[in-house]
Amino acid sequence: MNQDELKALFDQQAADYDARWARTRPIRDCLHLLLDSAFAPLPQDARILCVGLGTGAELLHLARNHPGWQFTAVEPSGAMLALCRQAAEREGVSARCHFHEGYLESLPATDGFDAATCFLVSQFILDPAARSGFFNQIARRLAPGGILASSDLAADVASPAYDVLLRAWTSLMAAAEVPADAIERMRDAYTRDVGMLPPERIAAIIAAGGFQPPVPFFQAGLIHAWLSRRGDHVP
Template structure:
């Protein structure tokens, strides 16, 4: 699926996106709880880059817990970004946010960020070199030593373990209220529209893009999350 097709899909889903995934909230909430601990060492006035923000759930969570942090939300879907902006206005922290509709390459220079989040985004980049370039673009926006927290669907799709895990994963989606037709669409998308790679391969891609060794910090079903640091400026 091309980037414009993905953007159009999320534009269509934006109005009902949070409601659709409401029953999978325990997965997201656990990830955010760990995210808070991972980023806790950042400065009191840290500047955070959120790549592929969606409706802005991680920004909402972090803004409540770190009242002096500021956020730059980067999201190609205008409808999703509008939902994020609406949450920031209602939450009273919109003045700490910059909203950019588009991709990283079109984001004006804002200086180096102290940290970044990128949740369930790079999995949609099917070309491996383009996926490395994506993480490299994030790295160039961060100060040396800054923390990237990222997650993606990850597994060795050729293994028996993946087959064993996929069944309860899709069962969980059905139990969360996702229609049978949508679950089957999800199964098909995992084959042709989502680059599900072994966790070690995803970590290797991140590492190759200018980060120290990614540290696995979370797994829930097919979702894996890591945190990694932007390499020092004098790193080889």
């Protein structure tokens, strides 16, 4: 799936995206709980880069808890970003946010961010070299020692464990009232449109982008998350 197709897909899904995934919110809430601890060392005036943030759940969570933080939101789907902006306005945090519609490479060259989030984004980049290049773009925008919290769908699809996790995952989606046809499309997408790789391979891709060895800090079903710090020598 190319960038235009991906943007169109999320534009189409934006209106009911949050409602569709509402019953899986405990997964997101747990990830955000651990994110709070991961970002605890950041300064009171931290600058946070949120890459591919969709409707803005992680930005809103962090902004509520840290009134001195500033945020740059990067999202290629204009429909998703509009919902993020509206939610930030309702929460009274939009004055601390810069909203950029487009992919990360279109964000004007900026560095010095204290931390970045990138949740369920890099999985759509199928070429490993391009995927490392994506993480390199994040690394080059972070201050030395800046923290990246990232997550992706991950599994060794050739292993018996994948079949077990996939069955559990699709059962979870069904229990969350995700329509059956959407679940079937999701299963197909995992083999065609998602770079589903073993967790250790994704960690290596992140490291090749200019980060210290990533540390796993969260897993829920097929979702894995890592903490990484910008390396001393970013390519």
